[in-house]
Amino acid sequence: MTPYKHISVQPVSGCVGAEIGDVDIADDLDDAVVAEIRRALLDHLVIFFRDQDLRNIERHKAFTRRFGPLFVHPNFNQGQSNPEIVYLTREPGDTAVAGEKWHADTTMMEAPPMGAILHALEVPDHGGDTLFSNQYRAYDTLSDGMKRMLQGLRAVHNDSRVAGPKAGLNSRRSTKVREDPDWRMTENEHPVVRVHPETGRKCLFVNSVYVHRLAGMTAEESAPLLNYLYAHAARPEFTCRFRWRAGSVAFWDNRCLMHLAINDNHMAARRMQRTQIAGTPVLHSGAAPA
Numbered sequence: 001m002t003p004y005k006h007i008s009v010q011p012v013s014g015c016v017g018a019e020i021g022d023v024d025i026a027d028d029l030d031d032a033v034v035a036e037i038r039r040a041l042l043d044h045l046v047i048f049f050r051d052q053d054l055r056n057i058e059r060h061k062a063f064t065r066r067f068g069p070l071f072v073h074p075n076f077n078q079g080q081s082n083p084e085i086v087y088l089t090r091e092p093g094d095t096a097v098a099g100e101k102w103h104a105d106t107t108m109m110e111a112p113p114m115g116a117i118l119h120a121l122e123v124p125d126h127g128g129d130t131l132f133s134n135q136y137r138a139y140d141t142l143s144d145g146m147k148r149m150l151q152g153l154r155a156v157h158n159d160s161r162v163a164g165p166k167a168g169l170n171s172r173r174s175t176k177v178r179e180d181p182d183w184r185m186t187e188n189e190h191p192v193v194r195v196h197p198e199t200g201r202k203c204l205f206v207n208s209v210y211v212h213r214l215a216g217m218t219a220e221e222s223a224p225l226l227n228y229l230y231a232h233a234a235r236p237e238f239t240c241r242f243r244w245r246a247g248s249v250a251f252w253d254n255r256c257l258m259h260l261a262i263n264d265n266h267m268a269a270r271r272m273q274r275t276q277i278a279g280t281p282v283l284h285s286g287a288a289p290a
């Protein structure tokens with residue numbers, strides 16, 4: 001592997017995640033540094049930075065733009081002057097947190113975001129960690145028979161569990177989403193196995209937050225296979241766990257990774273500031289194994 005010249009890269013588990021050092025991401029970074037950060041992201045799927053200061057949202061947005069156009073989430077932060085910034089806030093007493101089930105972000109979109117950059121403003125002194133799971137590894141460890149069965153299958157993703165009048169999340173948490181009667185569901189189909197547009201590698205691309213069924217099947221018919229895949233995709237050996245400090249930043253590749261915000265500390269505030277990077281339509285995985 002080519003050594004890094006501008007940053008340090010320290011893996012945090014056997015399979016996913018690395019801590020990046022020797023860089024201040026609020027600076028105007030040279031192209032060579034940005035290229036190494038992108039390489040580290042592609043190699044490790046989620047990269048972590050410590051002791052950063054992106055509280056100035058223009059710095060947060062500027063760092064994000066080095067990796068692609070900013071994505072505006074359709075269900076958060078309606079009407080604010082900076083809709084590209086999402087505040088994921090837990091106040092003491094909240095019983096739900098945004099992202100508390102395994103998911104990739106915003107996969108109901110025709111072109112789901114390529115990634116997200118999450119900056120911790122205030123975190124509890126214990127609890128509130130985030131888990132990440134490597135979906136290349138999830139695909140690679142399936143049997144050839146299962147890989148053949150998944151080839152060509154598509155899943156129907158929509159946002160009706162996380163937004164709109166039926167979601168009912170706003171009464172349980174401080175992070176608000178659109179629940180107004182004018183909200184309209186967004187629904188798109190994506191391949192169950194996708195090809196990463198930069199690495200060319202195959203990965204699993206289903207999650208229980210957005211997927212409702214397999215295309216051409218009922219929810220009941222789809223459930224046994226989907227439930228198997230959800231459990232497999234979150235096997236502990238595919239994961240890492242990140243313990244936040246104020247000033248920590250996680251930057252994840254939403255195309256090949258799932259994540260989960262652990263809902264385990266009900267009495268402490270946790271305040272996070274997030275941007276997302278626009279993605280491209282999901283590529284189909286091509287040929288099945290022989």
Ligand code: SIN
Pocket residue numbers: 088098099100105116118129130259260261262272
């Ligand atoms: C998310 O799902 O984007 C939130 C993750 C977190 O707050 O840890």
